Amino acid sequence: MTLLDVKNLTLQFDTDEGRITAVDDVSFEINPGEVLGLVGESGSGKSVTAKSLMHLNPPNAVYSPESSITLNLEDQSVDVLSLRQGSQDMQIVRGGSISMIFQEPMASFAPAITIGDQMVEQLVLHKAISEKEAMKISVEMLERVGISDPSERFNQYAFELSGGMRQRAMIAMALSTRPKLLIADEPTTALDVTIQAQVIDLMKDLVTDFNMGIIFITHDLGVIAQTADRVAVMYLGKLVEQGPVRNVIRDPAHPYTQGLLNALPKLEDLDAPLTPVPGDIPSPLERPPGCVFHTRCSAVEDRCSLSVPEMKALDRKRSAACFVAADQRGAA
Amino acid sequence: MYQFVRFAAVRASLAIFTLVLVSFIVFSLMELVPGDCAERYLAFKNSQGAQISIADIEAERVRLGLDKPYIQRWGTWIINAFQGEFGDSCILRLNISQLLGQKIWLSVGICLASLLVAYMIAVPVGIIAATSRNPYLNNGLRLVSYLGLALPNFLLALMIMLFSTVMFGDSLTGLFSKEYRDADWSYDRVMDFLSHVWLPVFILGWSATAFAIQTVRALMSDEISKLYVTAAAARGVSGSRLLLRYPARHALSPIINSLGFDLNRIFNELPIVALILTLTEAGSLLIESLARSNDQQLAGAIIFFLTGSIVAINFITDILLAVIDPRIRHSIMG
Numbered sequence: 001m002t003l004l005d006v007k008n009l010t011l012q013f014d015t016d017e018g019r020i021t022a023v024d025d026v027s028f029e030i031n032p033g034e035v036l037g038l039v040g041e042s043g044s045g046k047s048v049t050a051k052s053l054m055h056l057n058p059p060n061a062v063y064s065p066e067s068s069i070t071l072n073l074e075d076q077s078v079d080v081l082s083l084r085q086g087s088q089d090m091q092i093v094r095g096g097s098i099s100m101i102f103q104e105p106m107a108s109f110a111p112a113i114t115i116g117d118q119m120v121e122q123l124v125l126h127k128a129i130s131e132k133e134a135m136k137i138s139v140e141m142l143e144r145v146g147i148s149d150p151s152e153r154f155n156q157y158a159f160e161l162s163g164g165m166r167q168r169a170m171i172a173m174a175l176s177t178r179p180k181l182l183i184a185d186e187p188t189t190a191l192d193v194t195i196q197a198q199v200i201d202l203m204k205d206l207v208t209d210f211n212m213g214i215i216f217i218t219h220d221l222g223v224i225a226q227t228a229d230r231v232a233v234m235y236l237g238k239l240v241e242q243g244p245v246r247n248v249i250r251d252p253a254h255p256y257t258q259g260l261l262n263a264l265p266k267l268e269d270l271d272a273p274l275t276p277v278p279g280d281i282p283s284p285l286e287r288p289p290g291c292v293f294h295t296r297c298s299a300v301e302d303r304c305s306l307s308v309p310e311m312k313a314l315d316r317k318r319s320a321a322c323f324v325a326a327d328q329r330g331a332a
Numbered sequence: 333m334y335q336f337v338r339f340a341a342v343r344a345s346l347a348i349f350t351l352v353l354v355s356f357i358v359f360s361l362m363e364l365v366p367g368d369c370a371e372r373y374l375a376f377k378n379s380q381g382a383q384i385s386i387a388d389i390e391a392e393r394v395r396l397g398l399d400k401p402y403i404q405r406w407g408t409w410i411i412n413a414f415q416g417e418f419g420d421s422c423i424l425r426l427n428i429s430q431l432l433g434q435k436i437w438l439s440v441g442i443c444l445a446s447l448l449v450a451y452m453i454a455v456p457v458g459i460i461a462a463t464s465r466n467p468y469l470n471n472g473l474r475l476v477s478y479l480g481l482a483l484p485n486f487l488l489a490l491m492i493m494l495f496s497t498v499m500f501g502d503s504l505t506g507l508f509s510k511e512y513r514d515a516d517w518s519y520d521r522v523m524d525f526l527s528h529v530w531l532p533v534f535i536l537g538w539s540a541t542a543f544a545i546q547t548v549r550a551l552m553s554d555e556i557s558k559l560y561v562t563a564a565a566a567r568g569v570s571g572s573r574l575l576l577r578y579p580a581r582h583a584l585s586p587i588i589n590s591l592g593f594d595l596n597r598i599f600n601e602l603p604i605v606a607l608i609l610t611l612t613e614a615g616s617l618l619i620e621s622l623a624r625s626n627d628q629q630l631a632g633a634i635i636f637f638l639t640g641s642i643v644a645i646n647f648i649t650d651i652l653l654a655v656i657d658p659r660i661r662h663s664i665m666g
């Protein structure tokens with residue numbers, strides 16, 4: 001059984017400039033024990049997609065009626081988007097079954113509450129345990145993620161910790177309730193490369209131990225190659241390609257994925273020129289008609305600006321939303 | 333703990349230094365007023381019919397120590413001031429401390445009560461305004477706020493007095509009824525005082541509340557949109573617990589910070605409101621001494637007192653902030 005099913009997720013924001021589309025008809029799923037990488041340039045809608053999974057977007061967010069997000073737990077299935085604020089099921093989803101690590105670890109701890117207090121609060125909310133037990137679990141968890149002097153850190157505030165420590169504390173807090181799904185939104189971008197590698201290893205270990213699903217958000221395809229089982233590529237609110245990570249990276253089908261890969265430096269040929277995807281990502285207020293990527297695509301054809309390509313299953317368990325790729329690879 | 337005491341000591345000496353500086357400015361301003369105490373008193377005598385010679389004025393100058401150098405006189409004044417001794421009033425020839433006595437405490441009390449009322453209303457209302465999405469509530473509050481900001485206190489005071497005079501034949505002025513004005517404190521006098529004092533407190537609190545609501549609402553909206561609130565919601569914290577423990581708790585420091593500023597503004601408005609309501613407290617005495625009788629000694633003493641209260645409240649809020657805000661505590665403790 002899948003853990004999480006996202007179907008036709010469309011999300012718009014009411015803003016002063018009008019209604020902008022941040023996520024457009026996105027569907028994907030994730031299984032227990034699986035790491036799904038979500039990649040895309042800045043502004044492609046990764047974070048808002050992630051927040052939808054816990055119904056966390058601000059009140060100006062509007063979901064289309066077709067959108068559905070289903071979380072399948074052992075004893076029940078939860079329709080996330082229909083949950084009411086503060087309801088019992090909402091509580092189960094937020095911080096219980098799903099935990100999220102936000103993009104900025106500094107800003108996601110309350111500045112005037114100790115790390116320990118915030119950890120204990122979450123544990124007591126979700127588990128039938130006393131504060132004392134919650135404290136013990138929290139300190140163990142801090143130790144588990146490799147924080148030295150965990151009982152001292154427990155009583156400290158976020159601003160007293162270094163960036164790497166904070167990120168570890170964030171992971172410890174997110175995992176302390178043993179969620180079924182962890183959403184990690186660029187958990188390593190704020191860290192330097194060595195610590196980045198440590199944090200990634202740590203997360204991989206914990207996933208195996210806890211057998212949970214992970215959504216790993218990044219714009220770094222290199223990090224995805226190391227961590228994810230499957231990858232989904234987003235562009236301007238659209239999912240353009242998804243499939244097993246090896247297949248997608250060795251042989252990308254969508255021109256956008258190809259572009260992202262060409263933009264990466266290659267260790268075996270450091271002198272090869274980097275070729276970034278040409279042009280700039282359009283403003284969400286002016287989404288191109290047809291395929292959203294056609295304004296920057298190297299393989300663009302006339303039909304691309306006329307109608308929207310659907311997500312089609314291609315070879316090797318992979319699917320892409322591109323007319324050209326579908327023709328070339330003989331979509332099923 | 334040692335660092336905290338040191339911090340408090342540093343802040344206290346800073347406060348005292350501020351006060352000394354202010355006293356210098358006040359004293360200098362008093363000096364700038366044309367003529368001095370001796371001249372003024374004798375001119376006053378003259379207007380009452382007494383014969384005055386230049387020699388009389390000189391003798392009076394020496395008696396008051398006005399022939400001493402400026403800095404020396406300031407030094408004496410400030411040393412006495414810190415002991416609560418302000419000398420005699422120029423014109424009334426009465427000891428200023430006795431003259432002001434309870435009037436000062438009444439004034440400070442009225443201002444602090446206005447501040448308290450303002451924040452007791454503004455904190456819950458501001459929090460609700462920042463969280464509510466009800467357009468009627470929000471626009472209603474905005475209107476009340478604008479009224480509070482736009483309607484000058486003295487106008488409000490006049491309107492209430494007019495209304496009350498027409499409706500009840502009582503202008504609601506003063507702090508005491510006639511029979512209690514000079515009586516000793518007793519239960520009845522306290523009740524009489526309370527039945528009068530609400531009006532100046534209300535009028536002074538009126539615009540302070542409007543300001544405070546704006547402040548609290550802006551600070552709350554600011555905090556609510558921060559990531560740590562979303563992050564707490566993502567951990568399953570919800571409802572009033574989420575609101576109070578996260579954004580409200582974190583908006584508290586800047587709110588405390590704004591207290592000193594607001595008290596300052598209330599003090600500024602006190603004299604004019606006091607004048608209209610004919611309150612015989614320090615505010616109206618200040619106007620009286622400045623505008624009518626040009627009594628430098630008295631005016632100086634009152635200004636020194638009011639500034640002293642502002643310096644004191646800023647000192648208290650500084651200490652309070654250090655107690656409740658770990659970031660500030662951390663920067664003190666090193």
Ligand SMILES: Nc1ncnc2c1ncn2[C@@H]1O[C@H](COP(=O)(O)OP(=O)(O)OP(=O)(O)O)[C@@H](O)[C@H]1O
Binds near residue numbers: 013042047
């Ligand atoms: N509350 C909001 N109101 C209006 N627009 C929003 C809101 N939140 C996000 N957006 C818009 O939605 C789009 C997607 O934003 P999102 O944060 O998901 O991008 P992202 O892929 O996470 O980018 P990054 O890599 O920079 O984190 C952006 O154009 C952003 O401006």
Ligand SMILES: [Mg+2]
Binds near residue numbers: 047048103185
């Ligand atoms: Mg993001």
